[in-house]
Structure formats: structure tokens, C-alpha cells
Amino acid sequence: xxxxxxxxxxxxxxxxxIAEKLRIDKRGLxxxxxxxxxxxxxxxxxxxxxxxxxVFASVxxxxxxxxxxxxxxxxxxxxxxxxSQQNEPCIVVTRILERTIRxxxxxxxxxxxxxxxxxxxxxxVDISILNNEGNVIDCACIAxxxxxxxxxxxxxxxxxxxxxxxxxxxxxxxxxxVLHHYPICVNYALFEGKTPIADxxxxxxxxxxxxxxxxxxxxxxxxxxxxxxxxxxSPYLIQKCSDMAAERAKHIVEYIKDALEQDRIDxxxxxxxxxxQSIKLTNIPSNFTDTQEIDQVMDTENDGSGELxxxxxxxxxxxxxxxTVASTWTKEESDESSDSDVQVIEESPKKxxxxxxxxxxxxxxxxxxxxxxxxx
Amino acid sequence: xxxxxxxxxxxxxxxxxxxxxxxxxxxxxxxxxQGDSSCIVNVNGPTEVVSMANMDMNKAYxxxxxxxxxxxxxxxxxxxxKIIKNICETVILTALYPKSQINIQIQEMDDGxxxxxxxxxxxxxxxxxxxxxxxxxxxxxxCVLDDKDNLIIDPIDYSDDTPxxxxxxxxxxxxxxxxxxxxxxESLKESVISVNTNGNFTIHQYNNAQKxxxxxxxxxxxxxxxxxxKYANVI
Numbered sequence: 001x002x003x004x005x006x007x008x009x010x011x012x013x014x015x016x017x018i019a020e021k022l023r024i025d026k027r028g029l030x031x032x033x034x035x036x037x038x039x040x041x042x043x044x045x046x047x048x049x050x051x052x053x054x055v056f057a058s059v060x061x062x063x064x065x066x067x068x069x070x071x072x073x074x075x076x077x078x079x080x081x082x083x084s085q086q087n088e089p090c091i092v093v094t095r096i097l098e099r100t101i102r103x104x105x106x107x108x109x110x111x112x113x114x115x116x117x118x119x120x121x122x123x124x125v126d127i128s129i130l131n132n133e134g135n136v137i138d139c140a141c142i143a144x145x146x147x148x149x150x151x152x153x154x155x156x157x158x159x160x161x162x163x164x165x166x167x168x169x170x171x172x173x174x175x176x177x178v179l180h181h182y183p184i185c186v187n188y189a190l191f192e193g194k195t196p197i198a199d200x201x202x203x204x205x206x207x208x209x210x211x212x213x214x215x216x217x218x219x220x221x222x223x224x225x226x227x228x229x230x231x232x233x234s235p236y237l238i239q240k241c242s243d244m245a246a247e248r249a250k251h252i253v254e255y256i257k258d259a260l261e262q263d264r265i266d267x268x269x270x271x272x273x274x275x276x277q278s279i280k281l282t283n284i285p286s287n288f289t290d291t292q293e294i295d296q297v298m299d300t301e302n303d304g305s306g307e308l309x310x311x312x313x314x315x316x317x318x319x320x321x322x323x324t325v326a327s328t329w330t331k332e333e334s335d336e337s338s339d340s341d342v343q344v345i346e347e348s349p350k351k352x353x354x355x356x357x358x359x360x361x362x363x364x365x366x367x368x369x370x371x372x373x374x375x376x
Numbered sequence: 377x378x379x380x381x382x383x384x385x386x387x388x389x390x391x392x393x394x395x396x397x398x399x400x401x402x403x404x405x406x407x408x409x410q411g412d413s414s415c416i417v418n419v420n421g422p423t424e425v426v427s428m429a430n431m432d433m434n435k436a437y438x439x440x441x442x443x444x445x446x447x448x449x450x451x452x453x454x455x456x457x458k459i460i461k462n463i464c465e466t467v468i469l470t471a472l473y474p475k476s477q478i479n480i481q482i483q484e485m486d487d488g489x490x491x492x493x494x495x496x497x498x499x500x501x502x503x504x505x506x507x508x509x510x511x512x513x514x515x516x517x518x519c520v521l522d523d524k525d526n527l528i529i530d531p532i533d534y535s536d537d538t539p540x541x542x543x544x545x546x547x548x549x550x551x552x553x554x555x556x557x558x559x560x561x562e563s564l565k566e567s568v569i570s571v572n573t574n575g576n577f578t579i580h581q582y583n584n585a586q587k588x589x590x591x592x593x594x595x596x597x598x599x600x601x602x603x604x605x606k607y608a609n610v611i
Binding site for chain 2: 130274275
């Protein structure tokens with residue numbers, strides 16, 4: 001990952017634009033980029049993308065001994081990696097996520113206990129920041145929370161005298177982690193210490209180092225707060241931001257729940273596509289924006305500067321024309337299992353299994369419709 | 377003589393899907409899914425060499441980092457990095473980029489069967505996407521030898537073990553096959569540039585596996601052509 005260079009001109013331009021309540025990517029001051037969540041084939045792996053910022057999160061578990069201070073609670077460990085090695089921004093993100101997820105007690109750690117004082121489940125959330133286009137913390141938080149909500153652990157039965165069995169998924173259904181609430185981080189970049197900008201891009205983040213990160217759950221409860229760069233200039237700032245963040249968090253939690261429900265239905269029908277559903281061939285140059293999208297942004301960005309808009313729509317790479325296609329290799333539904341015995345190595349042309357099929361991507365299947373909510 | 381009675385010839389590969397340019401901050405990036413395996417690879421380079429000790433006056437220095445789906449990278453990942461580095465140095469014209477460094481970052485996402493082949497194919501597509509000059513393209517095919525001595529190309533293997541980050545549990549996976557092979561072919565002469573095997577097998581079985589994989593690799597090369605054709609349309 002390369003660090004972008006920030007010129008003085010860019011800095012001045014962004015600052016001046018923000019003073020006029022304008023943003024370089026045409027968003028409103030309280031408008032977020034498009035969010036998309038994709039679940040993998042394995043339980044607990046997720047790609048979340050917020051605009052071009054992309055984060056991969058995966059949850060895993062293993063049995064270990066509990067802490068002596070908390071003998072009947074499981075543990076959770078969060079690890080964030082950006083690029084190839086750990087660096088300072090990673091540690092900041094890790095710390096904020098720890099406070100948001102672990103210290104808000106959103107996970108029922110007692111349910112992770114197998115034998116008190118001896119064996120508990122140890123959860124590990126690995127977060128890998130694939131692409132940083134600003135507002136990594138929001139994206140990482142959404143990825144982590146949705147990965148935890150998606151994760152299933154093996155069932156476990158204790159049979160007296162400290163012995164227990166861990167069941168395979170074939171024997172007993174895997175069970176989800178108990179989440180009391182879904183804390184969502186919402187990051188506001190602060191310009192001149194008082195103008196909050198929702199979902200800052202990397203350029204905006206670099207122009208102002210000040211930011212206010214609030215973790216709010218769907219019940220509008222503040223879980224953690226993190227202020228960097230400036231001291232508070234207005235007593236109403238936190239109140240104002242946390243109100244806005246609460247709305248945002250509510251939408252995101254709904255979005256995560258919808259995505260989970262969709263994934264559950266797909267899995268029940270045996271159609272879990274994994275990450276292949278995220279693959280489209282449209283966003284070929286990465287900075288490619290189709291005109292339709294710009295129109296849509298323009299629409300939402302109506303004149304009222306005091307109005308707060310919030311747009312949560314499909315990820316931009318989902319907005320594709322129906323005639324564009326993804327190149328997919330579909331193999332024949334083969335009869336591998338039925339005829340096992342006699343087949344000789346001979347090249348018969350019709351046996352060449354693979355056919356090159358152009359599969360038309362079904363854009364209408366995703367039920368996350370664009371929704372525009374105007375708040376007053 | 378190479379014929380084996382119980383051999384099945386299945387040149388079916390699992391469906392492959394790929395999308396290039398998914399990461400805006402990388403020179404080349406791809407998300408690839410191959411059946412139950414998927415990964416994201418991004419390539420950056422040629423850039424300046426980070427550590428002077430690695431600077432080579434005659435060719436580019438390659439750095440590969442492999443991140444597993446869960447847990448911290450360990451010996452297995454280092455081993456894979458080493459192999460991928462060697463393979464990539466074979467296909468990249470490193471002599472064109474002296475005193476510079478090429479970084480390849482691999483993030484494993486679904487570690488199904490044949491993930492290693494999937495990763496190598498992804499590296500190839502990401503390198504193509506980055507515009508780094510290559511001698512040839514490469515295609516990796518995974519193949520297993522099951523209990524009845526049948527060779528199966530690119531098997532679909534729904535493992536029911538739960539994700540874990542302890543290394544010991546990872547190592548005992550995949551023991552249900554007698555042997556597994558991952559062959560990497562280059563496109564010019566279709567010759568083998570890397571073989572990675574596990575388990576016990578006879579030389580006949582090895583030769584058969586290689587023959588089958590070579591056939592199957594043609595499909596992957598076709599897929600690369602398809603992919604390039606689509607992207608060339610837009611760019």
C-alpha cells in the first residue's frame with residue numbers, strides 16, 4: 001500500500017471547499033459512501049467495503065484456559081494488519097476496536113465457557129486492511145462485527161468429571177456466538193475543530209488529523225468515544241455527532257442483519273456462493289464511475305446545506321449494466337461420484353468437462369436496494 | 377503402460393471467477409475464487425528497495441507476504457512464501473528492474489482444497505494486471521490421489537473442520553487423501569516450473585498426475601486469455 005502524497009494546494013483546496021460545505025467527491029457533509037458486505041464460504045469470513053476502502057475479517061476459535069481473574073469467561077482477541085507489517089495506525093485501529101467490541105461487552109463471553117477455570121473458547125478476529133481509501137475504522141468495525149455475527153463455533157458437551165467432547169459439524173450443528181448488541185464505529189473528521197465530516201476519504205483524513213470516532217449500537221447507546229487531534233471547541237459537538245452516528249449505526253445494523261439473513265437463506269438452499277458473488281467485471285479501471293452513479297449522488301445532494309442526507313446503497317461495483325458479464329467457468333454437473341471404476345485415460349473430446357460459459361450476473365438478486373433517507 | 381485401470385480421467389476444474397483492479401491503492405490486484413478456495417493478491421512494484429541489504433544491482437528483489445485466513449503467519453506460510461517467490465522469479469523478467477523491489481501480498485480468504493494452486497493463479501493474474509514484464513504466464517493445477525488410487529483433478533472438498541488458528545490442528549488437515557500434487561506450468565513450452573507434493577505415490581502415478589494436470593492447465597491458460605480479452609475491451 002502506498003502512502004499518497006499531500007500537496008499544499010490540495011490541502012488548501014479541501015479546506016476551502018469544506019468551509020463552503022462542499023466535498024471533493026460531491027458528497028454532502030453527512031453523506032456516507034456505499035457499503036457492501038460479502039460473506040465467504042467459511043463461517044466468519046467477511047469482506048466489507050466502504051467505497052473503495054476494503055477490509056477482510058475472519059473469526060476463528062480454539063479451546064484454551066481462561067484468565068485466572070475471569071475463570072468462567074471466554075476470551076476475544078482482535079488483530080489488525082495493514083500492509084505487510086504492523087504499524088502505528090494499525091495499533092490505533094486495534095485499540096479502538098478492542099474498546100468497541102471487547103469492552104462494550106457485546107459478546108456474551110460467559111457462553112464461551114466449557115468447564116469453569118479449565119477450558120473456555122478463545123475467539124480471535126483477524127482483520128486485514130486490504131485497501132485504505134480513508135475511514136478504515138468504520139469499515140474494519142463493520143467487518144469485525146458482521147464476521148462475529150456470522151461465525152459459528154462447534155458445539156461442546158461436558159460429561160461430568162471435567163471431560164468434554166467437541167462435536168464436529170456433522171454430528172451437531174454449529175452454534176453462533178451470542179451478541180447482545182452490535183456496536184458500530186462512526187468516524188467524523190473534524191475541520192477547524194468544529195465541522196464534522198462523515199466518512200472521510202483518505203485525502204480528507206490527511207488534511208485534518210482531527211477526528212471523532214463514536215461507537216454506537218442500534219439502541220442509540222454510546223459504547224466508546226475517541227477524539228484525536230483537537231480539543232473540543234463546542235460542547236454540543238459530541239451530542240450532535242452522536243445523534244447522527246446513532247442513525248447511521250441503526251442503518252448499518254439493519255444492513256448487516258439483512259445480509260446475514262440473505263446468507264442464511266442461501267446456505268439453507270445450498271447456494272452459498274462465497275466471495276464469488278462479489279466478483280463483477282465492471283469496475284475495470286478502479287477509478288471508473290459510471291454516469292448513473294454521479295446522477296444519483298447529485299440527486300441526493302440537494303441544496304439544503306443544513307439537511308443531513310444519508311445514502312446507503314449498493315457498492316458501486318454492483319451497479320452494473322445488465323449486459324455486462326462476468327467470466328465464469330462453470331463445470332458440468334458431472335457424474336464423478338456415480339461411475340467410479342472403469343475409465344481409461346483416453347482423450348475423448350466430449351469428456352473435456354469444462355465449458356466456457358458466460359454467466360450473466362444477476363444484479364436484481366441483491367435485495368439491498370438503494371435507500372435515501374432525509375433526516376431533518 | 378501409463379494406463380491405470382482404476383484411473384478416472386476428470387479434467388473438470390472447479391469454476392474460476394476473477395476480478396482485477398479491486399484495490400485502488402495497488403499496482404495490480406485481483407480477487408479470485410476457485411471452487412471453495414478464494415484469495416486476494418495485490419502486487420506493488422517496481423518500487424525502491426526498503427532494506428539496502430536486499431538491493432540487487434542486476435535484478436529486482438521479490439518480496440512475498442502470505443497471510444493465512446486466520447491466525448498469525450507461521451512456518452507453513454513462510455514455506456509457501458518461499459515457493460511463490462521462486463515461481464514468480466522464474467516468470468517475471470526481474471533483470472528489467474534492477475535495484476528495485478516487487479512486493480506481492482497474498483490474503484487467503486477461503487482455505488478450501490487447492491488453495492495453493494488458487495493462490496499461484498491469482499499471483500499470475502495480479503502480475504498481469506500490474507503490468508510487470510513477464511517471461512510467460514503460469515497456471516497451477518491441484519490434483520489428488522485418493523484411497524482407491526484414483527487421480528482426481530481439483531477435487532471439491534467440503535471439510536467439516538471448524539476454523540482454528542492453532543498450527544497443530546491445521547497440519548493434520550487434508551489427511552484423507554493418499555497424496556496431493558500441485559503442478560505449475562508456464563505458457564511458452566508448457567513445461568513444469570514447480571511441483572509441490574505431499575504423501576506417498578509411485579512414479580507412474582506421478583507421471584499420470586502430471587499428464588492430467590498439463591491437460592487441465594490449458595483450460596486455465598484459456599481463462600487468462602478470456603480475462604485479458606474482457607479487460608482489453610474496456611481499457
